[in-house]
Amino acid sequence: MKLSRVITYSIFLILLSTTYLSAQSDTYFNQRDDKYTLLGLKRAKQDYETAKTEFKRQQTLYDKKLINEYEFETAKNRFIDAEVNFQQSLLAVLFEEQYVTIDKAVKYQAEDGSKHARVTLANTSGGTAEFQKLLNIDDKLFRTLQPDVIPNVYVSILNQDQAIISQPYEAKINELTSGNPVTIDFRLLQDLDEVIISMIYGNGTQRALKIFLQKDESQDRVIVQSEQFSQEVDLGSSTSFDLTLELFSGTSNMFSLEVVNLPEQISRYFKSQGGDVRLTQVKFTESSQTKNAALQITLPD
Known part of the structure; x- marks a missing residue:
């Protein structure tokens, strides 16, 4: 009689877990998630946490030999998929919020008489800390995505006709970290006070700002x-x-x-x-x- 109850209880657990996995096997998708990325991120995070909790529960049952390997692997794969979807949604939000500003652009004359411009760029992407606090995202996961780093920043100086007038023609910053501005020295091939600073960075974001160069007061x-x-x-x-x-x-x-x-x-x-x-x-x-x-x-x- 006791053995029968154990077997019945095991079967009940297996049926319950199988039903749960079947109901949760497909990640709920809302077509508005692509437009409202922060809401999509919240949805992906909830699905990730649910899959994580279920995976831990299935792992406990598997360790006790109450479910078979197939059910355990199914829960594991769903957890991995949910984690990837969550990270993709997080990256979508972070890329959307990336922002590079021109902190300073100073014109000066070098000893050889050539004109130069020192352009200082800063990563002013806002909201990374707020996102982490709002969504209660695990710090380790959050940091692996490097939310405070904008990769591959390309910079050029143009005239009003959109021709490049700087040497180098295009400078690259491999990584622009929040709180650590980077200064690039350009030699001006055309002596102008009003120029256009062209920037391409991150996920292909483009900005072109018409500015007036400051003079080196020193x-x-x-x-x-x-x-x-x-x-x-x-x-x-x-x-x-x-x-x-x-x-x-x-x-x-x-x-x-x-x-x-x-x-x-x-x-x-x-x-x-x-x-x-x-x-x-x-x-x-x-x-x-x-x-x-x-x-x-x-x-x-």
């Missing part, structure tokens, strides 16, 4: 350049040199214009470019850190 000087660095002029004649004045200073914004190392017999003065208004000083503003002027030179007879 240089604390005005860089003067002229395309007509050398001219031939007859005695008694005049000529002018077009000048571009670019401010790299954070302390001063007004400067006096002077010419040095010219013989006193040579008349010289600064004027506005394209006009005859004489200039003795130039003032830069926050929105205008590049000025154009001309140096007028007159040789004696």
Whole structure:
């Protein structure tokens, strides 16, 4: 009689577990999960936890030889499938929330006279900690997916015609970790103040931001350049040199214009470019850190 009860109880457990597996064998899918990824993640997490609990229960029964190997493997496979689905849903949410910002973009002139731009990028993906807290996700599982890392960030500098004007043409950041900005030094092949920063990262996300380059204030000087660095002029004649004045200073914004190392017999003065208004000083503003002027030179007879 006792043996009969044990056998009956075992059969009852086997039937119960088989019925449960049959009812849970298919993961419930809602077509809105692809659109509302966070809700899909919650659904996948619930299915994962249910499959995990059932797998542990089936493992206990299997250890006691109350179910056969096929039933145990069925529960195990369903748990593995639920875990993969959960991780895929979690990755979908994390990729959706990935965000790279331009922290700084500073223009400066190198010692060889070439213009450069230091571009600092930051991973500002929000919500990873909130997702973990909201969904009560296991920390070990959460960390294996590296939610605070954006892989394969490609960066270029473009002009308004979408042509790349940076060297290297395209720079790659293998991993951009939250809280650890990365700075890339580009040589500018075209001297511009307004550029477009193009970025491709993560799961193919693309961003192109039109920005105004900051000037390196630590240089604390005005860089003067002229395309007509050398001219031939007859005695008694005049000529002018077009000048571009670019401010790299954070302390001063007004400067006096002077010419040095010219013989006193040579008349010289600064004027506005394209006009005859004489200039003795130039003032830069926050929105205008590049000025154009001309140096007028007159040789004696």
